[in-house]
Amino acid sequence: MSVIHKFGLVRLLLLLALPLLMLLLNACAAVSGAPAPITTTLLTDTSITLSAASVKAGDVVFRITNTSMMELHELVVIKTDLSADQLIPDASGRLDESTLTSMGEEGDITMHQSVDLPLKLAPGRYLLICNLPGHYQAGMHTVFTVTP
Ligand SMILES: [Cu+2]
Structure with a gap:
């Protein structure tokens, strides 16, 4: 019982x-x-601004908007430990991308256009740049950190 x-x-x-x-x-x-965290990425003619300067490793989406009134821009995600002033553009005003580790890019974004760039990123230090002639020198670069 x-x-x-x-x-x-x-x-x-x-x-x-x-x-x-x-x-x-x-x-x-x-x-x-x-869902992958979205990093709002604004391209002006003299800057790249991010809604977050760092994100956890894994899937990430850069939601890129070209806010310029007059210029095409692009976004290239480069993995590097170098600071922005250690990278020197060549005579054409561009960084030599063959010497850099690109994780992905979105090219020729027209004025007021928004595009998503989804990437899978490992922990480390990244530089986000626009590599159209002269744009890097004009200030179109920013650091982005991926944490473990
Ligand atoms: Cu640009």
């Missing part, structure tokens, strides 16, 4: 625990399936 009573209690506890377990599993699934 008491064995049956015990067994009934275990079943009752299992029945109570199961919904909690399901909730926990759902929460875990929601975290791993989380």
Whole structure:
């Protein structure tokens, strides 16, 4: 009699625990399936501004808007430990991209156009640049950090 009573209690506890377990599993699934964080990236003729200067490693989306009234711009994501003034543009006013590690880019973004650049980034230091002639010197570069 008491064995049956015990067994009934275990079943009752299992029945109570199961919904909690399901909730926990759902929460875990929601975290791993989380959408990539969006970094708003504004291109002006003299700057690149970000909504966040760093992000956790993994999927990231740069939502790029060219706010210029008159110029095409681009965004190139370069992995480098060098500071912006250690990179010297050549005579054409561009950085030699063959000597750099590009993680991806979105080219020729027209005035007031917005585009998404999704990337998977490892921890490290990145430089976001516009490499159209003269634009790097004009100030179109910024540092972006990816944390573990
Ligand atoms: Cu530019």
